[in-house]
Amino acid sequence: xxxxxxxxxxxxxxxxxxxxxxxxxxxxxxxxxxxxxxxxxxxxxxxxxxxxxxxxxxxxxxxxxxxxxxxxxxxxxxxxxxxxxxxxxxx
Numbered sequence: 361x362x363x364x365x366x367x368x369x370x371x372x373x374x375x376x377x378x379x380x381x382x383x384x385x386x387x388x389x390x391x392x393x394x395x396x397x398x399x400x401x402x403x404x405x406x407x408x409x410x411x412x413x414x415x416x417x418x419x420x421x422x423x424x425x426x427x428x429x430x431x432x433x434x435x436x437x438x439x440x441x442x443x444x445x446x447x448x449x450x451x
Contacts, residue, residue, distance in 0.1 A: 371419060376426040384430070388423045391416060 376384065395416040401407040 370415070371422065373422060373426060376423060377430075381427065381430060384423055384427050388420065388427070391420045391423060395420060 371387075376387070379387065395413070398407060398413045398416055402410065402413065407413075
């Protein structure tokens with residue numbers, strides 16, 4: 361009997377930035393386990409939606425990026441751009 365992987369909702373970068381380093385590490389471990397299970401299902405021919413592998417891989421990359429940004433103390437690029445004041449237009 362084929363077991364299906366949990367269909368997770370996509371985690372946004374904004375949600376990840378709100379997490380602590382320990383929570384991000386736990387999320388990363390969970391995503392790696394999910395990724396392993398998906399690869400295992402694919403090799404056994406039990407994976408119905410192969411796009412889940414791509415989604416899992418990208419979520420792992422997203423978590424790693426946020427972890428590295430927090431580690432280096434870099435501000436989020438989107439947040440930095442949003443704080444700039446708008447230029448006044450000439451009439």
